[in-house]
Amino acid sequence: MTLVRMGRPSTLAGSIDLGDFRCLAAVATATSLASAARTLGINASTISRRLGHLEDSLGVTLLERGNFGTKLTDAGRVAVQYVHRALDDIDAIVRVSRLSGQGQKGAMRVGVRLPPVGNPLQPLLSLWREAFPEVSFSLFELNDRQLQTAITEGCLDAAFVTAHTVWPGAVTTPIYSETLFVALPANHRLCRSQDLSWSLLRSETFLTQEWDGSHSSREFFASLLGSGIEFSSHAASKQSVLALVGANFGVTLVTESQASVSIPGVAFRPIREANAHVSIELAWRGDAENPTAGRFVSFMRDNARSDAIQHLRQFL
Numbered sequence: 001m002t003l004v005r006m007g008r009p010s011t012l013a014g015s016i017d018l019g020d021f022r023c024l025a026a027v028a029t030a031t032s033l034a035s036a037a038r039t040l041g042i043n044a045s046t047i048s049r050r051l052g053h054l055e056d057s058l059g060v061t062l063l064e065r066g067n068f069g070t071k072l073t074d075a076g077r078v079a080v081q082y083v084h085r086a087l088d089d090i091d092a093i094v095r096v097s098r099l100s101g102q103g104q105k106g107a108m109r110v111g112v113r114l115p116p117v118g119n120p121l122q123p124l125l126s127l128w129r130e131a132f133p134e135v136s137f138s139l140f141e142l143n144d145r146q147l148q149t150a151i152t153e154g155c156l157d158a159a160f161v162t163a164h165t166v167w168p169g170a171v172t173t174p175i176y177s178e179t180l181f182v183a184l185p186a187n188h189r190l191c192r193s194q195d196l197s198w199s200l201l202r203s204e205t206f207l208t209q210e211w212d213g214s215h216s217s218r219e220f221f222a223s224l225l226g227s228g229i230e231f232s233s234h235a236a237s238k239q240s241v242l243a244l245v246g247a248n249f250g251v252t253l254v255t256e257s258q259a260s261v262s263i264p265g266v267a268f269r270p271i272r273e274a275n276a277h278v279s280i281e282l283a284w285r286g287d288a289e290n291p292t293a294g295r296f297v298s299f300m301r302d303n304a305r306s307d308a309i310q311h312l313r314q315f316l
Contacts, residue, residue, distance in 0.1 A: 020054040106292035111159035118257035157293040163279035178255040205250035
């Protein structure tokens, strides 16, 4: 039988404390005020007072009290089912919010200019995945201009970019450096040499990637090779450019990680020059309010040259 409380109807908004519901859940589980008090670490009189307040607010009797102790009314049993669900949801909200505030839960949208093939970016991402499995991760391979726009407009949380493409006002931190190789047609005369230099390559046609008037790749190549180089530009992926290398359209520069991938008709050779490398930096918006992004930046920066990453790279 449901017992309805007599008296002045109450307005629920702002009148019920979450602690009242926790007291009801504790009493329902413990079956006595004394036992519930020990569970919650408060006085039995406090629980009794809070439950009375809850009953007054709801306008219904939730507990029957007598010499037998206390037991739930019909209305109390129904209410407790919903109270347990609500408290579980609230606890989950608190946990998720705390994890999100600490950057341990949420989402990361990361852009790359170079595919994360091989060392050292793949091991870094592997360590991140292991350390933060509850953070969803999305990867976007974009060209230089698209990366800048996506970061500036907040469509990406961070992006790995080559140092020579960093735009004014970008917030960046150095992550790693990769050795440069030259990609040659497999039947090219220079494939017989294992000690290539810029001077040996200057007479070749260099294939570059360019979009929307962006000449960053051509400018970077020219900074290494000098002026007077013949370029052939293509609005295509690096894989497509390498396919053209295999078809004898020219040669191109690649990173060591890209050279680890087998492409039909293409041979990769190291360049024996002190400046034959490219620096990779992590860029993000300085005014972005995303704890997960902040943790990602710190994690990448701190682990890029750590002992852990050096060890993991041996197995990838």
